Amino acid sequence: MSITAADTDLMQQPAPEAEPRSALGRLLRDPGRVWGYIGIPIVVVASWIAVYRWIAGLELDSIEQRWLNADRVSRAIIEHIQLSLAATVLVIVIAVPLGIMLTRPFAKPLTPLFIGLANIGQAIPSVGLLFFLALPFLLGIGPRTAIVGVVAYCLLPVLRNTMVGIQQVDRALIEAGRGMGLTRGAVLARIELPLAVPVILAGIRTALILTVGTMVLATFINAGGLGDLINGGIVNNRTPVLLTGAVLTAGLALLIDWIAGIAEEVLRPRGL
Amino acid sequence: MEHMIRLDELTKRFPGQLAVDSVSMDIPEGEIVVFVGPSGCGKTTTLKMINRLIEPTSGRIFLEDEDVTRINADRLRRRIGYVIQQIGLFPHMTIASNIATVPRTLGWDKQRIAERVDELLELVGMDPEAYRDRYPKELSGGQNQRVGVARALAADPAVMLMDEPFGAVDPITRERLQNEFLRLQDEVNKTICFVTHDVDEAIKMGDRIAIFGDDHGIQQFDTPEMILSHPANEFVEDFLGSGAALKRLHLRRVREVALTAWPAAGVAEDRDTLREKLEDSEQSFLLLLDEQRQPVRWVSRRDLERGEGRMADRGLPVAAIIEPHATLHDALDEMITSNVGCAVVVDREGAYQGVVDIDPVMTAVNTLRAELRERLAVGSWHAVPTETVEEGTS
Numbered sequence: 001m002s003i004t005a006a007d008t009d010l011m012q013q014p015a016p017e018a019e020p021r022s023a024l025g026r027l028l029r030d031p032g033r034v035w036g037y038i039g040i041p042i043v044v045v046a047s048w049i050a051v052y053r054w055i056a057g058l059e060l061d062s063i064e065q066r067w068l069n070a071d072r073v074s075r076a077i078i079e080h081i082q083l084s085l086a087a088t089v090l091v092i093v094i095a096v097p098l099g100i101m102l103t104r105p106f107a108k109p110l111t112p113l114f115i116g117l118a119n120i121g122q123a124i125p126s127v128g129l130l131f132f133l134a135l136p137f138l139l140g141i142g143p144r145t146a147i148v149g150v151v152a153y154c155l156l157p158v159l160r161n162t163m164v165g166i167q168q169v170d171r172a173l174i175e176a177g178r179g180m181g182l183t184r185g186a187v188l189a190r191i192e193l194p195l196a197v198p199v200i201l202a203g204i205r206t207a208l209i210l211t212v213g214t215m216v217l218a219t220f221i222n223a224g225g226l227g228d229l230i231n232g233g234i235v236n237n238r239t240p241v242l243l244t245g246a247v248l249t250a251g252l253a254l255l256i257d258w259i260a261g262i263a264e265e266v267l268r269p270r271g272l
Numbered sequence: 273m274e275h276m277i278r279l280d281e282l283t284k285r286f287p288g289q290l291a292v293d294s295v296s297m298d299i300p301e302g303e304i305v306v307f308v309g310p311s312g313c314g315k316t317t318t319l320k321m322i323n324r325l326i327e328p329t330s331g332r333i334f335l336e337d338e339d340v341t342r343i344n345a346d347r348l349r350r351r352i353g354y355v356i357q358q359i360g361l362f363p364h365m366t367i368a369s370n371i372a373t374v375p376r377t378l379g380w381d382k383q384r385i386a387e388r389v390d391e392l393l394e395l396v397g398m399d400p401e402a403y404r405d406r407y408p409k410e411l412s413g414g415q416n417q418r419v420g421v422a423r424a425l426a427a428d429p430a431v432m433l434m435d436e437p438f439g440a441v442d443p444i445t446r447e448r449l450q451n452e453f454l455r456l457q458d459e460v461n462k463t464i465c466f467v468t469h470d471v472d473e474a475i476k477m478g479d480r481i482a483i484f485g486d487d488h489g490i491q492q493f494d495t496p497e498m499i500l501s502h503p504a505n506e507f508v509e510d511f512l513g514s515g516a517a518l519k520r521l522h523l524r525r526v527r528e529v530a531l532t533a534w535p536a537a538g539v540a541e542d543r544d545t546l547r548e549k550l551e552d553s554e555q556s557f558l559l560l561l562d563e564q565r566q567p568v569r570w571v572s573r574r575d576l577e578r579g580e581g582r583m584a585d586r587g588l589p590v591a592a593i594i595e596p597h598a599t600l601h602d603a604l605d606e607m608i609t610s611n612v613g614c615a616v617v618v619d620r621e622g623a624y625q626g627v628v629d630i631d632p633v634m635t636a637v638n639t640l641r642a643e644l645r646e647r648l649a650v651g652s653w654h655a656v657p658t659e660t661v662e663e664g665t666s
Contacts, residue, residue, distance in 0.1 A: 170358070170360075172356060172358035172359075172360045173360050173363075175325065175356060175360065176354070176356055176359075176361075176362075177362075178349070179323060179325055179349060179354035179356065180350070180354055180373055180374050180423075180424075181347065181350035181351075181352075181377060182346070182377060183346050186377065190362075191362055194364045195362075195363070195364055269364035270364065271363050271364045271366070271407030271409060272363055272364055272409075
């Protein structure tokens, strides 16, 4: 079939602009967003430097010296990141497959049950949940309990976003896929999941920030983290210690959100 | 093999509701069969039972004489092309991967898939170089529709199912896509089931039409000619609406009738030559063509005499332009809106071929009527071979 005059007209209809092919190109597409990407780390690092300089200029007493030394602070940061990452990985490993399963027709009757459980996990005040789990005849104190508690608390956004992400995929696409002879599994892997990725990633981002924030409570069950600094500052009435813990936690949450934002942009399927 | 598809008392009952009531139908190889009827008549359900997206409650489906009612549905569907109204291109895949969906599932190697993708893009009139790596949202609606057809043809299935494939595009694009699709069908010669709710589309596209009624069964299954001239019952008659004679014009194409020669001249020729040409003819307008012989203006004697300016700016623009594969119905439509009472026919490159005026249309109407009468008198009815028509009209 050759191309006719009428075809040529059709071809010349203005088609939407082609999308930048590289991830960097897409990141830089919108100048307004570039400031967001550069601005947040600058603000975070600047606030950390400011607090550091302020503390460096202070005469620290023995209690403050015990808390505010490189060893103690870096250990708190590393513990906090480790705990948060472990919890987030667990959340993803549990909530994403569960969310996928609950969108399959056979699991429909189970959906209210699991959503209900996840709701309970999030509705119970997180401190209460942690203390409850830390009871000696349950999990006892320690990092393991902190991770379990925070996972229970942060499950819901990932679970719900996974389900919503898959459910919002246009039914016509699924019908087209099935109609061409793709199996249910192939439709899930090649159509539903890729198209749900942006929504699932948004859920994971929410869970990450929740995790970093909530993990401060780990200190109360002797699981370490930046909560140690904050709590230590409060109980010893030492503002520099409290402030260091608070600024580090807030900055860490912002940085992780920043990284997750970039990951969202890069991992988003092209063509959407 | 006598029939490509055979439906044997196919019935679908949804909870509390009958959707399709015992439909039996034989679909010959290489024909386009259109399912048409009001909403909720069961035409789409019947279509989707052929590839078993909807499993029949009872009855059997045969494809190439093989009973496929119980075989693996996924494997069955890979043998059947499927086009839906929403097109359903996967937005996160390039045009090439969209087209490659079924071949990849069938395990073709990369080289073969790449070649097939390019071949299909060319078949639907799109430049592979320019389009294969684009995403669906970077294409217009009409282009996406072509890709949808290319994707359905990817593994070269013998059968295609099309569920209101041109329902979601604007009327002008729809007409182009219909004509293009008919041209494509001449090349690929698939057996096609096509659902629409538009009677005109059914008459234009169908080798045979199945009219579904409110009772979820087939009211009439026959060629468009027969349905238009001999509606089986009152329902069919009502559904066809008025103007059956006019609708019959969908059955003849411009290339099947003799074109009228019209005085035409190059836009660059001098005024005296143009005047001479116009006077030699019996017409009151002269058709001006550009260097590529594409029609540009209608000029009258007054336009020739009057004013200075370029010849290309005088007279009236040529609006009613059609291609040889357009139907006489399209031609009549254009003719009525044209300012000189005829439609200009151009070839695929847009070059002037001739014009169609009202006479060949009237002849075609009369011939169609006479042919029908004759065939009915003989008592044997077969689809009208198009070759016989030209003799009748010339």
